[in-house]
Every structure is written in structure tokens, then in C-alpha cells.
Amino acid sequence: xxxxxxxxxxxxxxxxxxxxxxxxxxxxxxxxxxxxxxxxxxxxxxxxxxxxxxxxxxxxxxxxxxxxxxxxxxxxxxxxxxxxxxxxxxxxxxxxxxxxxxxxxxxxxxxxxxxxxxxxxxxxxxxxxxxxxxxxxxxxxxxxxxxxxxxxxxxxxxxxxxxxxxxxxxxxxxxxxxxxxxxxxxxxxxxxxxxxxxxxxx
Numbered sequence: 001x002x003x004x005x006x007x008x009x010x011x012x013x014x015x016x017x018x019x020x021x022x023x024x025x026x027x028x029x030x031x032x033x034x035x036x037x038x039x040x041x042x043x044x045x046x047x048x049x050x051x052x053x054x055x056x057x058x059x060x061x062x063x064x065x066x067x068x069x070x071x072x073x074x075x076x077x078x079x080x081x082x083x084x085x086x087x088x089x090x091x092x093x094x095x096x097x098x099x100x101x102x103x104x105x106x107x108x109x110x111x112x113x114x115x116x117x118x119x120x121x122x123x124x125x126x127x128x129x130x131x132x133x134x135x136x137x138x139x140x141x142x143x144x145x146x147x148x149x150x151x152x153x154x155x156x157x158x159x160x161x162x163x164x165x166x167x168x169x170x171x172x173x174x175x176x177x178x179x180x181x182x183x184x185x186x187x188x189x190x191x192x193x194x195x196x197x198x199x200x201x202x
Contacts, residue, residue: 002028006035008059008069013154018068020177021186025193035063048072048123049135051085056127066128072182074156076144078116079107087155097155104156105146115145118160120181124189134192138184142168
């Protein structure tokens with residue numbers, strides 16, 4: 001019997017990354033869409049960790065199923081850490097990746113910059129049906145630039161460059177998992193959950 005866990009995201013890219021990270025655990029990951037039309041969690045935390053915990057608790061209660069939630073985003077040094085927790089809605093509440101990226105580029109140009117040091121951050125929170133919360137974190141340093149490269153990934157990936165000169169959007173799923181903020185957080189969470197689910201059988 002596998003432990004059912006709802007993943008608190010509508011982003012298919014995140015779901016794929018989580019399924020890949022947890023493939024050796026006795027769990028079954030379910031998308032939010034499997035539970036019908038659910039209300040949105042109010043993400044009013046001031047940190048990635050607070051927002052992840054808010055979403056995990058909210059959707060655990062809404063679905064009656066253990067929930068894994070993440071809050072992740074980009075912090076740009078030249079923008080005093082922005083967009084930070086507002087990464088998904090940098091250009092407005094219903095902004096898409098293209099609009100958010102355009103605002104990022106506009107902010108860099110306004111400062112007369114072609115690039116800036118930056119880092120991706122990810123906080124994961126797992127809320128079991130008994131209300132117990134388990135958390136994990138990951139960070140990936142890099143540089144944001146005005147030029148996009150690559151067609152993979154999502155969010156700010158085409159504009160986020162690693163030390164090797166490749167953008168996050170140029171990496172395969174396996175390469176991204178090895179270096180990304182979410183990959184690091186997922187590996188930590190998978191290890192924590194392997195103890196949490198000890199005794200569960202495939």
C-alpha cells in the first residue's frame with residue numbers, strides 16, 4: 001500500500017520533478033486537479049518556508065490527504081532580494097512566466113545592469129493527516145542576465161545562469177535535479193520521509 005500525497009501545485013513541471021525525486025518511496029503523488037475545484041490557499045507568509053507550510057496545511061485539510069507543498073522563487077541581489085516570495089506574481093496576481101520575466105528584465109535595465117548575482121530558493125513542507133509538518137530547504141546560486149537561453153524549465157530559468165555558463169533552461173531534467181534549489185530540497189525531503197514512512201510497504 002502506498003501513501004497518498006497531494007502535491008499543492010498546478011505547475012506540471014514541479015509535479016514531474018517531485019515524482020522523479022520520490023520514485024523510490026512507497027508514495028503515490030496526486031495533483032490538486034484530482035480533487036476537483038479547490039479554493040486557493042492564501043499565501044500571506046513573509047518567507048518561502050511560511051508559505052510552503054500554509055499551503056501544506058490548507059490543502060491537507062481541504063483534501064483529507066497528506067500534502068506536499070513548496071514555495072520557491074528567485075532573489076536578485078541588485079533588486080534587494082526581489083522578487084522573492086512574489087516570484088510567481090512579480091508582474092501581477094495573474095501574471096504568466098513571460099510577464100514576470102519581462103518585469104525582471106525591465107528592472108535590471110532601469111538600473112543600467114546587464115546582469116546581477118541571484119539565487120533560487122525552495123522551501124518544502126509536508127503536512128501529514130495528523131497535522132505534523134516536516135520541512136526541507138534548498139538554494140541554487142547563479143546570475144540573471146538579459147539574454148534568454150534554452151527552451152526547457154519554467155519560470156525564470158531561461159534567464160538564470162549557473163557557474164558553468166549554461167542557463168537553467170538548457171539543462172535536462174536529470175541535470176537540473178542535480179543542481180537546482182528544488183532538487184536539493186526534494187532530496188532532503190525524500191530522506192526525511194523515508195524515515196517518516198518506515199514500515200509502509202510497496
